[in-house]
Ligand code: 3HC
């Protein structure tokens with residue numbers, strides 16, 4: 291007998307304690323252990339009822355995701371749950387922590403469920419591209435009704451215990467906060483049930499409440515936008531339909547099984563499971579062990595209260611960390627604080643936070659015009675204008691006042707972090723924290739390691755990132771860091787394709803249909819075409835004769851004042867306030883005239899060519915980033931693209947997609963094909979890509 295499930299008893303109550311840290315995932319040994327334990331106690335005349343509980347920090351948090359895709363072993367989870375449900379003794383599931391997925395499904399097989407008040411239950415399989423495949427789609431609607439169950443499974447949200455109790459998912463809340471108190475309460479509950487000769491309630495015997503006959507059709511309409519490209523939400527709807535309409539529970543279970551297997555073997559689910567582990571892995575830094583000493587962050591400072599500074603400050607206030615904002619002038623400071631307040635008030639109006647919390651958050655933010663205000667901060671993040679002269683002045687002043695050991699971070703999106711660090715006498719404390727706009731919303735945080743940045747600084751900033759609600763990825767110093775460096779490749783090809791014969795709407799459609807929220811031209815219109823225009827004017831790229839200029843059409847568009855959504859016109863026209871891009875014949879004319887001026891004969895483009903020219907160069911750049919060590923692993927690049935740029939998570943990110951969907955050889959050969967067609971060295975495959983193709987390996991092996 292393995293020790294994955296421990297057996298004990300108290301009086302006439304048998305206790306099965308799951309012992310599979312850290313989250314008691316349902317590995318084969320756990321499934322076998324529960325089944326054998328229930329069978330043994332069910333047959334033991336000395337036992338009158340059984341309590342099933344998790345050891346450590348949680349009840350079962352779900353199936354063991356690492357087992358998916360491997361040959362099956364151990365008891366089937368549906369059989370385990372059937373054993374619980376058919377046990378001749380009353381089974382009480384005692385829930386604490388996060389009983390999720392297969393964990394909650396196991397508990398739904400029990401005859402009664404009790405929990406701590408702090409427990410959060412849920413069926414989050416949808417985030418792994420799956421559906422609850424151990425009876426969850428059949429049992430939850432029987433307890434909470436079809437409508438509620440659909441919402442819970444399609445959102446995958448964690449449901450607080452009191453809400454779950456009000457929906458009949460949990461029978462009783464137990465006083466206390468610890469696992470020991472839960473066990474005590476669960477035993478008392480089981481004893482009470484025995485004394486009352488309570489029935490063994492099998493959820494499968496209940497009827498599904500179907501709130502309205504058109505529930506499934508209206509749900510499909512409701513989720514059409516947010517579930518675009520995903521498979522699992524649609525299958526969940528079919529399962530709940532089966533729960534409501536099938537002749538028997540077993541028939542519903544059969545349908546659930548078929549659809550579950552279909553999802554499990556889909557590339558969408560494989561991609562989402564990859565992403566689940568990638569996000570957790572990306573937070574770890576290879577040469578910075580988990581036990582590295584970390585600085586304590588009790589207060590923060592922000593320099594610059596503009597677009598980024600304000601959003602960054604909100605992250606700290608949201609996490610309850612006092613934050614001081616410094617500006618050069620009173621007017622800018624007032625403007626910055628006003629924007630922050632308006633943001634909070636709008637959230638409160640939409641019901642996203644309580645009105646009194648607006649004041650609580652604002653009270654954590656202290657405005658200042660003096661560097662003295664930053665002298666006690668544990669971390670200071672600079673978000674001033676993007677020129678080296680301004681950064682130099684700011685970091686020299688900061689170096690003079692910041693307390694020893696304070697972390698000095700820059701939010702630069704393109705300047706050299708090493709050079710910025712050189713303006714201080716403590717480059718080991720300097721790091722890039724590259725937030726994405728809007729900084730209070732976007733989850734991605736590219737933390738940029740300079741050549742002198744200390745391990746302690748890295749460890750502190752990686753864990754601070756999580757504390758302020760971000761998904762951190764560590765990158766190295768290079769132009770554009772990881773995300774923008776790869777984005778540039780797509781931008782270059784999109785611009786060339788316009789000159790060669792494609793139109794913005796055609797390119798955008800290919801990118802949108804792939805799963806991005808919008809294509810490159812709609813995105814440029816949203817961000818403001820003038821930003822890039824000003825940068826290009828500064829760089830005089832046109833004069834560099836060895837590089838093909840990318841800005842001919844973009845410049846022509848900007849010269850007409852078409853800066854994008856904010857001016858009502860860009861690559862598209864907009865009937866403001868409606869932000870739907872409408873293709874514009876005037877833009878087509880500009881594009882055609884530009885092609886003519888450049889002496890290019892326009893030709894037709896297939897969607898496949900657009901896709902290859904947009905995405906393959908990004909993968910190639912990703913390979914260069916890996917070989918230069920600017921990202922730690924291919925999965926780090928995937929996490930950046932999913933969170934910072936809307937790469938559809940069901941495609942895993944650029945590197946996973948290249949490894950597992952397209953194949954590196956296909957990409958390599960296509961790069962060569964375009965190189966030979968155009969003679970442009972842009973298309974030369976990265977050395978790493980060449981090597982991996984020759985060795986038959988994947989990026990994941992690097
Ligand atoms: N299987 C395997 N490993 C798991 C796991 C699971 N279900 N859940 C978590 N882990 C691992 C994590 O990878 C991590 O490993 P690491 O330390 O090596 O990086 C470790 O457990 C701790 O996880 P977190 O860092 O995420 O810990 P948190 O405390 O932040 O979060 C949690 C805990 C809320 C339980 C979170 O881990 C989580 O959401 N887990 C996934 C839950 C889930 O999706 N369950 C459904 C699984 S699918 C299923 O059940 C199918 C069924 O219907 C048949």
Ligand code: NAI
Pocket residue numbers: 593594595596597598599616617618619622672673674675676680683684701702703704724725726727
């Ligand atoms: P912004 O122009 O909106 O804000 C800059 C703020 O800094 C202004 O309020 C200005 O008054 C203030 N400022 C300028 N010099 C100062 C000084 N010497 N001392 C104190 N305050 C000073 O600019 P934005 O967009 O917020 O950018 C800030 C930084 O963030 C830049 O380095 C930029 O590259 C970077 N960044 C910007 C992103 C974006 O999408 N806007 C995304 C990621 C990074």
